[in-house]
Amino acid sequence: MVKNKKGNQTLVFANRPRILSAAAVVGTKEGGGPLGSWFDTILEDDTFGEKTWEKSESKMLKTAMMEAMQKAGKNKEDIGAILSGDLLNQLMSSSFMARDLHIPFLGLYGACSTMTESLMLGAVLTDGKYSDNVIIGASSHYCTAERQFRMPLEHGNQRPPSAQWTATAAGAMVLSCGSEKEASLIADEEGNTRQAKEVQVTFGTIGKVIDAGIKDANQMGAAMAPAAVDTLLNHLQDTGRSLRDYDLILTGDLGYIGKDIAKDLLQDAGIPKKEIEDRYDDCGAMIFEKEQDVHGGGSGCGCSASVFAGYLYKRMQQGELNRVLIMSTGALLSTISPFQGESIPGIAHGISLEIGEVHQ
Amino acid sequence: MVKNKKGNQTLVFANRPRILSAAAVVGTKEGGGPLGSWFDTILEDDTFGEKTWEKSESKMLKTAMMEAMQKAGKNKEDIGAILSGDLLNQLMSSSFMARDLHIPFLGLYGACSTMTESLMLGAVLTDGKYSDNVIIGASSHYCTAERQFRMPLEHGNQRPPSAQWTATAAGAMVLSCGSEKEASLIADEEGNTRQAKEVQVTFGTIGKVIDAGIKDANQMGAAMAPAAVDTLLNHLQDTGRSLRDYDLILTGDLGYIGKDIAKDLLQDAGIPKKEIEDRYDDCGAMIFEKEQDVHGGGSGCGCSASVFAGYLYKRMQQGELNRVLIMSTGALLSTISPFQGESIPGIAHGISLEIGEVHQ
Known part of the structure; x- marks a missing residue:
């Protein structure tokens, strides 16, 4: 495959940036689903202690970002940029998350394609050696999406059989192409650890x-x-x-x-x-x-x-x-x-x- | 300056991607302003022949993109990606523009900072040799912004003295880091041309x-x-x-x-x-x-x-x-x-x- 071939839609990441860590924060319904045991944090209550659903979603995204940074052993000074987005008008979840974290921020909107859009641009920034580490992510919340795109929950409208259920969930990953490597260990159910x-x-x-x-x-x-x-x-x-x-x-x-x-x-x-x-x-x-x-x-x-x-x-x-x-x-x-x-x-x-x- | 220095917010574009071309499409009020003579296209009517303001704005952005591509002598097959955004919820102007142009698309949202956000990521993609050429841009329209953020124009509300006037305008640029170079000529008022x-x-x-x-x-x-x-x-x-x-x-x-x-x-x-x-x-x-x-x-x-x-x-x-x-x-x-x-x-x-x- 020729890099930069005319009409080619695929970018080659020759330096193979690695995903240093990842974190997923989900709501109660998602936590009770078939993948529940794989998520890092499951909310006991989808308000997450906030007074509005938008603030709950933003806090979920921030929590996922911070968990990912913590797992990667990175401080915010180590992170060159946050790349993230969400479904809310004007990226409310991401913008307010980035205000709190105080890391250079690039907001993305690709509707529900945002997670791989942020992975794409994060890989470009790290593979190209523009940043040693970046953090990428995306979020959505059933209650914010229903209010914005359909009806407020209080309306109690009936959903047609083909309608999908917006996940109350956030995911974040730290991408890195630096030279130093911390050992990443995983444990099985019996407590045996091995290198991931x-x-x-x-x-x-x-x-x-x-x-x-x-x-x-x-x-x-x-x-x-x-x-x-x-x-x-x-x-x-x-x-x-x-x-x-x-x-x-x-x-x-x-x-x-x-x-x-x-x-x-x-x-x-x-x-x-x-x-x-x-x-x-x-x-x-x-x-x-x-x-x-x-x-x-x-x-x-x-x-x-x-x-x-x-x-x-x-x-x-x-x-x-x-x-x-x-x-x-x-x-x-x-x-x-x-x-x-x-x-x-x-x-x-x-x-x-x-x-x-x-x-x- | 050290590339990738910890805590550094600045990316270095060592290959110095060049702006092959640029195009600006503006509304009547902007065309009648002090910079009017610098813009490429000035609308006679801010509807631009469309039935809704949102479609007018999207058409302005598409026109700016197409003028920039034409000036750069590039077909859509030459362009690795469009990076653009606007103020509308769900990037309506950019999304529908990108549907029409059928070029790989990365949507960005940085409110009114979007033009330099798209330039930043476009420069990364070209400087890093991920794409030979990309096209970047952003747009806004007074009538779509008033409706979305304030009041529909029909409401006739009074604007406070500190309020700003959303420009009806779109800008686009083709960035390139390829090796081939077409001669770019500019002409003065007397028709003398010279290399730009x-x-x-x-x-x-x-x-x-x-x-x-x-x-x-x-x-x-x-x-x-x-x-x-x-x-x-x-x-x-x-x-x-x-x-x-x-x-x-x-x-x-x-x-x-x-x-x-x-x-x-x-x-x-x-x-x-x-x-x-x-x-x-x-x-x-x-x-x-x-x-x-x-x-x-x-x-x-x-x-x-x-x-x-x-x-x-x-x-x-x-x-x-x-x-x-x-x-x-x-x-x-x-x-x-x-x-x-x-x-x-x-x-x-x-x-x-x-x-x-x-x-x-």
Whole structure:
């Protein structure tokens, strides 16, 4: 693969910046879901002691950032930049988090694709030696998203079967390309510790905005699936890889309906059904049980952020997964664009994570 | 200066990516202001032929992007990524622009600091050889901003004297670090052409979020001035430069009040008054005449975007300015954060532009 090849959407991170640490903070419903045991902090109460939902979400993101920094053994002086975003208008969660942490801040908006957008730009900053360490992240909260995009909870409206449940969750990671390396240890259930595998960022595929013409804001998975498939196919073409080169491919929050559409589109593109079934899944279809009354599955920036930072990162550290492609997916509609007759554009950014030699 | 020095906020662009082209599209009021003759396109009608203000703004941004690409002689296949943002919820202008252009897209939100945020990350992508060319930009529109942040225009509310006027404007630039170079010619009023000076990006200082505790949303300049001064002082410290090393230092949209506050704060920091008076100005204080009934001056992402892409870039190309520091300034409040008792956090990112040897 030629770096900088014309028309190529994939960036090569030749220095393989590593994810020094990751932290996931989730709400009670997410903590009670099938991935609950993988998350670092589960709230007992989704207000998190704050008077407004927006402040609760911001505090969750800040907590994830601080836990990640603590695990990485980094002070804020060591961090060159925070790159983060959320679903709230004017990035309220991220902006106020960054005010408190007092670290140089770059705000990003990619709707629910924000986690891999921040990973992409964080990898560029560290791989390119512009910063030794950066911290990246994203968050969402069911109660802030419902108020902003749909109805305040107090309204008690009924959700259609295809609607997805915005995850109350935040994820953060410290990326580093410095030379020093602290030993990272993991423990099994019997207390035996061993050195964790090192998770490195190797490729990043920047997504295009794809609009399949869907206008129903309760069909987000269907609106985003074509963007996810477009990014995946471009990633494979740019890198010369096939699905078989990955142990797992995870989209962000297509949910049950969008996941099925993505599988169909991949088959239409000529990828054998078995290859897809063996290694493709979606965070929105993983974070909740169907019995948790979430209808179409999970969604929100925090859905993929917490699944990557909690579940996926730890499984890779334990050596259970060696090469993974993660693609957070975003629906770039605005709160007023549907009223102006617009359909829902989607986007997805892909990041390849690989276990590599531990830098010494 | 040491690259990657701990606590350093300034990135060094050693390969000096150049600004291949720039384009500014502005509304009628901005076109009738003191900088009118510098802008590439002045709308005859701020609807720009669209049925909603949001679509008008998106079309302005798209037009600026396309004009910049055309001037640079680049097709969309040549562009590795669009980095852009605007003030609208969910970046409606940028998202729909990127859908139409079908180029890999990274959405940014830094309120009115977005132009230098996009320049910063665009410079990282090109300087680091991740993309040969990227296109960056930002936009705002008086009518979309009034509706979203204040009142719909139809309401006819009175603006307090300290309120600023959101510029109806978009700016875009093509950044490049490739090896090939097309001759860029400029013509004087008598039709004599000569080679334009090459404008290169040399340093970028990522801003921290600074909150001076101001709660009045009609005092944006006062809320943002401390962030601008903080970024400027950090830039000077990181680079070992003084104000005298620059021909011009331009903040984004502090307006008349904020500009005076910034000057006072710089003097408090020990910088001689004459040094400041000789070379410091603010785009929000430049884009309109006071007689245009704009009260506190101009504001909005498009204010600094159009002044940089129109006025400043051309003056540098003509050799009238050799070294300039630009700092777009953003107020990171949300539409609901003031109702939750929050003050207004500010941010500013600084970019150093310098005339350099023309790459051959």
